[in-house]
Amino acid sequence: QPRSFLGCYSFTNHVLSRLEDNGTSVHVPTLTEALGAEFPGASLTTTAGTDFISPDTSGIAEAVAATQAAELAVVAVGDLAGLFGAGTSGEGCDVESLQLPGAQHELVEAVLATGTPVVLVLVTGRPYSLGAYKGRAHAIVQAFMPGEEGASAIAGVLSGRVNPSGRLPIGIPNGVGGQPGTYLAPVLAWESDGISNLDPKPLFPFGHGLSYSRFEYSALELSAPQIAADGTVEISATVTNTSDRDGKEVVQLYLSDPVASVVRPLKRLVGFTKVGLAAGESTRVTFQLHADRTSFTGPDLQRIVEPGEFRVRLGASSEDVTLEGSFRIEGEVRVLSPGRHVLDTPATVSPVALRAQDPMTAGAPAAVMGGGL
Structure with a gap:
């Protein structure tokens, strides 16, 4: 859904989404279109999986079948901005849990269970809990809401054409009951040893981000x-x-x-x-x-x-x-x-002065977690 690349106060989501034709006013390429342009000649299969809000899981089986037949699965999940409950993120759209909205968590779990390598792309207006996926997804890209050219930007990162250098402007929580809180914390708000049975630290901290360089x-x-x-x-x-x-x-x-x-x-x-x-x-x-x-x-x-x-x-x-x-x-x-x-x-x-490349430090790209500074 290309509208997901646009924030709550974009004209598309703030105004046009209320109209009968529900258009976007400008052309917003889908991620499928962008991946097709980024990987010409590649065989791409797209399945809906599940909706942003609906608890309906009937489309997950098709996503699992497509994943099992693929070399790689790109799973795009996250938010659709709206107002006062009309979306999953935006003004008046609050949540009690930082688990992915709707049945998207079930979708990600089902696709990860296939064993096919998975790249998880998060197009979100808030930081969701990613503790359940770390170490299981081959890469995680935190894209937030990147705008009308967001699909091309994401595709460029996935192909390696773009070497990401963004850094997180907020911590990514581990558990679904965590808080995407500030790193500006005193000792008793940051340490759990001897204080609490729960660790308040984020899964990925403020300022974190990887790239294809080290x-x-x-x-x-x-x-x-x-x-x-x-x-x-x-x-x-x-x-x-x-x-x-x-x-x-x-x-x-x-x-x-x-x-x-x-x-x-x-x-x-x-x-x-x-x-x-x-x-x-x-x-x-x-x-x-x-x-x-x-x-x-x-x-x-x-x-x-x-x-x-x-x-x-x-x-x-x-x-x-x-x-x-x-x-x-x-x-x-x-x-x-x-x-x-x-x-x-x-x-x-x-x-x-340039120094000679150390062969011991050269290697394959790392997983990506970016967006921010």
Whole structure:
């Protein structure tokens, strides 16, 4: 259903879906059409499987039969945006469970049970629980709602024509009762050991994403061990494409404040930049972190920079702990004037000489989970 590529407030889903002709106003190619164009000459079979909302499972048997006869199954599931219950996602379309709506979970389970390799494509307006499918699907593509050219974009990722570099802007939950909550959590909202019998961590964390390339981080360096309460520290690392495929990596800088007068998140994204690297190429990424980026609203409701130790981490997601370092802010507590503080973390990228491809690090593409930063 090509309408699924469009969000709730698109004209197609917001207005035309209420009219008798139920058109799309613009041509929105289906995923079948896009795959046909992407793989000319390939034998493609499309089955409906099941609807977005209906509990009817009568079409699943046809999907299973088609999968058993195929070399590969692309299973597209997710949402159809609407208003106030007219869709599975959108304004006024809330859910009690993060399991795929309708009978789509049953469809995915039935197709996975055939043993045929499965690529799971999620065209969704919210992050659904994927814990039941991880390790069983050969690849997972989180496409969200990619718009009228979404089918072509997805087909390009599946064929390898496009090397994905998107990163998740929200965590993907493990269980159906989980929450697609923020990674900005204090200790007691993130740890389960000794606190709860349930693990609150997401299946795929904020910032996560794979591609057909692989990258390594090394040589973390901070320009100073301590700075003033209005100073700047430079945080640098080398990023290397260790694969045999050109690609792009989103380098992410996270900040932690272990001891503060107000409980702070375990980590907070304070900078990121996307770098393109040829196979075997390295680059030096440097972030300029101003002390203002450590600020928060204190107990007296003033925004402050507090002295103390701050920890930084450079990596590929909010849970990637590849490189870690620390610095201190010295001096007295500094009160920031309203609207007068630094809100960004500039990044510079400096080329590093090409190195020979290491044959031990070259290999087949990994599964994909993308969309976001």
